[in-house]
Every structure is written in structure tokens, then in C-alpha cells.
Amino acid sequence: MTAGHPDALYVPGDSPVHRLPGEVKIVAVVLYVVTVVATPATEVAAFAGYAAPVAAVVIVSRLDPLPLARRALIEVPFLLLAVLLPFLSTGPRVEWLGLTLSEPGLWAAWNIVAKATLGVWAAVLLAATTDVTSLLTGLQRLRCPTVIVQIVTFMVRYVHVLLDEAHRMRIARLSRGDDPRFLWQVRATAAGFGALFLRAFERGERVYVAMLSRGYTGRMPVGAERPAARVREWAAGALLPATAVTIAVTATVA
Amino acid sequence: MLRVRGLTFDYPDGRRALDGVDLDVADGERVALLGPNGAGKTTLVLHLNGILTGRGHIEVDGVPVVRPRLAEIRQRVGVVFQDPDDQLFMPTVAADVGFGPANLGLTGEPLRRRVTEALEAVGMAAHADRPPHHLSFGQRRRVAVATVLAMRPRVLVLDEPSSNLDPAARRELAAILRGLRVTMLMVTHDLPYAWELCDRAVVLDAGRIAADGPIRDVLSDAPLLAAHRLELPYGYSVPPAT
Ligand SMILES: Nc1ncnc2c1ncn2[C@@H]1O[C@H](COP(=O)(O)OP(=O)(O)OP(=O)(O)O)[C@@H](O)[C@H]1O
Numbered sequence: 264m265t266a267g268h269p270d271a272l273y274v275p276g277d278s279p280v281h282r283l284p285g286e287v288k289i290v291a292v293v294l295y296v297v298t299v300v301a302t303p304a305t306e307v308a309a310f311a312g313y314a315a316p317v318a319a320v321v322i323v324s325r326l327d328p329l330p331l332a333r334r335a336l337i338e339v340p341f342l343l344l345a346v347l348l349p350f351l352s353t354g355p356r357v358e359w360l361g362l363t364l365s366e367p368g369l370w371a372a373w374n375i376v377a378k379a380t381l382g383v384w385a386a387v388l389l390a391a392t393t394d395v396t397s398l399l400t401g402l403q404r405l406r407c408p409t410v411i412v413q414i415v416t417f418m419v420r421y422v423h424v425l426l427d428e429a430h431r432m433r434i435a436r437l438s439r440g441d442d443p444r445f446l447w448q449v450r451a452t453a454a455g456f457g458a459l460f461l462r463a464f465e466r467g468e469r470v471y472v473a474m475l476s477r478g479y480t481g482r483m484p485v486g487a488e489r490p491a492a493r494v495r496e497w498a499a500g501a502l503l504p505a506t507a508v509t510i511a512v513t514a515t516v517a
Numbered sequence: 518m519l520r521v522r523g524l525t526f527d528y529p530d531g532r533r534a535l536d537g538v539d540l541d542v543a544d545g546e547r548v549a550l551l552g553p554n555g556a557g558k559t560t561l562v563l564h565l566n567g568i569l570t571g572r573g574h575i576e577v578d579g580v581p582v583v584r585p586r587l588a589e590i591r592q593r594v595g596v597v598f599q600d601p602d603d604q605l606f607m608p609t610v611a612a613d614v615g616f617g618p619a620n621l622g623l624t625g626e627p628l629r630r631r632v633t634e635a636l637e638a639v640g641m642a643a644h645a646d647r648p649p650h651h652l653s654f655g656q657r658r659r660v661a662v663a664t665v666l667a668m669r670p671r672v673l674v675l676d677e678p679s680s681n682l683d684p685a686a687r688r689e690l691a692a693i694l695r696g697l698r699v700t701m702l703m704v705t706h707d708l709p710y711a712w713e714l715c716d717r718a719v720v721l722d723a724g725r726i727a728a729d730g731p732i733r734d735v736l737s738d739a740p741l742l743a744a745h746r747l748e749l750p751y752g753y754s755v756p757p758a759t
């Protein structure tokens with residue numbers, strides 16, 4: 264079950280991007296995404312410009328772009344929505360290849376496609392170059408609410424256990440002659456989800472008991488094993504959003 | 518070291534799981550807690566560090582198990598749960614072993630030393646930086662023991678430590694447990710394991726103590742074992758004391 268593996272997103276490596284502390288990369292990606300999202304969709308040239316720093320990060324991190332592109336496909340459902348917009352929206356129409364399309368719809372579609380693609384690529388790069396521990400330490404150093412850090416920690420840890428459990432339950436079902444290809448047998452699958460939820464809940468309770476037994480009082484002890492980011496590293500991380508901001512400013516002023 | 522008096526506990530659904538349990542464990546003693554499924558063994562374990570609270574009195578190393586002293590109690594009583602996946606919830610083995618001592622307020626170098634020491638005790642120091650879910654089941658069980666050792670408990674409580682282990686992993690864990698110098702209470706269905714590691718056996722059935730004595734006496738008493746659904750493996754026998 265490699266697809267469900269929590270650290271399947273991380274691609275081990277030893278590039279300068281990999282070595283940057285988690286908090287630096289998180290801040291860089293957030294600022295970059297904010298800049299991209301805040302740019303009006305009509306600044307078409309700016310969006311072309313935004314792709315450049317992302318491409319640069321891919322090169323510096325020495326990652327194979329192909330698997331990254333495959334991961335970026337998670338945005339496809341949103342893109343499908345975007346394709347519908349020119350047909351469904353109201354407002355002034357334009358003719359294109361014999362189709363009557365809504366002009367605001369077209370801009371809205373472009374807005375989604377351009378921003379989602381850039382945002383997804385930035386996120387995919389963050390996930391591919393940052394292992395779980397430095398991601399969590401990063402979130403914690405950024406004063407992210409402890410509750411959120413804990414939820415992420417547990418998601419990362421237990422997604423895999425739950426997937427395993429779901430997998431075992433599916434096998435148990437199939438071995439007893441359930442064949443979910445037939446629509447009327449969807450019931451068993453649905454019941455399986457219910458059981459999985461219950462198991463997840465019970466597991467959560469047992470984990471909580473195990474935590475209490477080791478002196479947990481509601482606050483996660485800080486993982487101090489990795490050094491915090493230095494000025495140089497912050498400066499390196501700032502390159503990504505700084506480039507984006509420069510492009511944004513140039514585009515809107517020009 | 519451990520003193521339980523008249524412990525009675527009902528689950529919220531009204532089911533009586535413990536019914537007047539008295540138990541004393543002396544410093545340095547290794548006691549096996551035996552009994553059929555549903556006897557109340559896990560329920561008793563959960564009382565020893567104050568996760569559950571029933572009627573009666575429990576004392577660990579002179580400290581009563583009461584809400585205001587739970588922090589002390591949980592440092593003194595280390596519980597290794599049945600499923601290591603419940604116990605290992607941090608992203609790396611080292612972070613997980615460090616979780617308990619960090620809760621006790623340790624940081625930096627002393628924390629790191631504790632972690633290394635505990636991992637060395639179970640022979641897992643080489644795996645400190647791996648995520649727990651990449652380890653084999655037997656390795657995870659050993660790390661689970663380390664997470665508790667890192668708290669330097671006075672009493673080590675293990676719930677079915679040998680379950681789901683292959684014979685080699687079972688033997689390795691036995692060697693590790695035998696090497697630890699702590700008071701030990703071990704819940705198990707694995708009678709040869711109890712015989713190998715413990716000096717004394719307590720049989721719990723339907724929430725009551727049904728027998729308590731030297732392990733040899735308990736395991737060689739066939740009628741007693743049969744009455745409480747305890748069975749030695751085929752062909753195995755413990756000679757009675759002479
Ligand atoms: N959360 C719960 N709610 C209600 N009843 C429970 C709960 N947990 C356990 N029980 C009941 O309490 C009794 C004792 O359970 P316990 O888990 O302590 O048994 P055990 O001796 O550990 O058994 P096993 O050998 O199967 O682990 C059983 O009858 C069980 O059904």
C-alpha cells in the first residue's frame with residue numbers, strides 16, 4: 264500500500280532545498296501562494312512569471328519532475344469544475360470554435376486553473392522535500408496552535424494504521440463472498456466504513472490512554488532535536504516569495 | 518511496592534469487572550497475572566496508574582493512587598499495552614521514547630541520554646530515527662517497552678507481552694525482560710512465559726483473585742488451572758515442588 268503511506272510524499276534527498284528547516288519552507292510556500300492568489304486573474308503575464316521560481320526549485324532540489332507532475336494531478340477534479348464555468352456562468356458571451364461561452368466564466372476558469380496549478384506545485388514541492396519530523400517541528404516553531412500540530416502528527420502516524428485496517432476488513436469481506444462490483448453489494452462496503460470509523464474511534468481512545476500513562480497532561484513536549492533556522496536559511500527560503508512578489512509588483516505597476 | 522485493597526469496579530454499562538481485589542507485590546518481585554479472557558486483568562492494570570478509578574485503595578511505593586498525585590504515580594508505574602500501535606504515536610522512535618521523559622520536564626542532553634539508554638536496554642538504539650510503522654511487530658513491542666523504561670518506573674506492568682510475537686522475538690523479549698531490575702507485573706496467557714520469567718502467579722477470574730502463590734505451585738496444580746480455563750501447551754508440564 265505505497266499510495267497510502269504517510270511519508271510516501273517525501274522524496275529523500277540531500278539538496279539545499281531538502282536541508283532547509285521546515286519552518287522556512289512552510290513560510291516561503293505560504294507567502295508564495297498568498298501572492299499568487301492575490302494577483303488579479305487578468306495579469307496573465309504574471310502567472311507565467313510565477314512558474315519560473317517553482318521550476319527553479321524543482322531543479323535545485325534535484326527531484327524527478329515526472330512523479331511530481333503525477334502528484335500534482337490531485338487538482339484534476341477542480342479543473343473539471345473550472346471547465347464547466349464558461350458554459351454555466353452568465354454575463355457577456357464570446358464565440359469560440361462555434362461555442363458560446365461566458366466571458367466572466369472564462370476568466371473564472373482561468374483564475375482557478377492558474378492559481379490551483381501553481382499552488383498545488385508549491386505544496387507538492389514542500390511535501391517532497393520536507394520529512395514529517397521537520398514539518399511538525401516547523402509548524403510548532405511557527406507557533407501553530409498545539410492542537411493543530413497534534414492533529415497533524417496523529418494523522419501522519421495513523422493514516423497508515425487505518426488504511427491497513429481498512430485493507431484487512433476488505434479482504435475479510437471479499438473472502439466471505441462479497442463482490443463490491445455489484446451495486447447491491449455496496450451495503451457491505453458502507454457498513455465497512457461504519458466499522459472502520461468505530462475502530463478508529465476506539466483506537467483513538469486507546470492511544471489517549473497510552474499517552475496519559477506516560478504523563479501526558481494535554482501539552483505536547485517540544486521536539487528540540489533539530490536546530491532552529493538561521494538567518495542565512497531564512498534568506499534562502501525568502502527567494503521564492505520574493506521573486507513572486509517582485510513579479511506581482513512589476514505586473515501591476517506596468 | 519504495590520498494594521491493592523478491596524478494589525471493585527463496574528463499567529458504565531453496569532458490568533462488574535473487578536470484585537474486591539486484594540494484591541500485594543513486594544519490591545523486586547516478578548508476578549504473573551493469569552486468568553481467562555474477560556477476567557478483568559486489563560481492567561486491573563488500568564487502575565494501577567489511575568486511568569480507571571474504582572472503589573477501594575491502591576498504593577504504589579507508598580503513594581496512594583488519587584487524582585492529585587497522578588503525575589507521580591504515572592512516573593512510578595510504567596504500563597506496556599497490548600497493542601504497540603497504540604503506544605507508539607510519534608513520528609520517530611526516538612521522539613516516541615522521549616515523549617514520557619519530556620512530559621516529566623526533561624529537555625536537551627539529559628532527555629537524549631534517557632532515550633538512548635532506554636533504547637539500548639531493548640537493543641533498538643540503531644533504529645532511533647526510523648518511523649515506528651516501518652518496524653516489525655517484534656521491534657515495535659520492544660520500542661513500546663523502551664518508551665516505558667525511559668520513565669525509569671519502579672513497577673513495570675506488561676499486558677500480554679508475548680502475544681503475536683514469533684518464537685525468536687518472544688525469546689529475545691524474554692531475555693530483555695529478565696535483564697531488567699524492576700518490580701514486574703506481567704499479564705499473560707502464555708504460561709511457559711510466566712514460568713520462565715516470574716516467581717509468583719496470581720490467578721484472576723471473574724474479577725476476583727482465585728489463587729496466589731509461587732509460580733511452580735500454581736502451574737503444577739492441574740485442577741486449579743482447569744477450573745480457570747488455563748492450559749499449558751501440549752506435552753508441557755511443570756513438576757510440583759518436592
Ligand atoms: N469499555 C468497556 N465497557 C464495558 N465493559 C467492558 C469494557 N472493557 C472491558 N469490559 C468488560 O469487563 C470485563 C473484564 O475485561 P478485561 O478487558 O479487563 O478482561 P481481560 O482479563 O483483560 O481479558 P483478555 O484476556 O481478553 O484481555 C469483561 O467482561 C469485559 O467484557
Ligand SMILES: [Mg+2]
Nearest residue numbers: 558559560676
Ligand atoms: Mg486484556
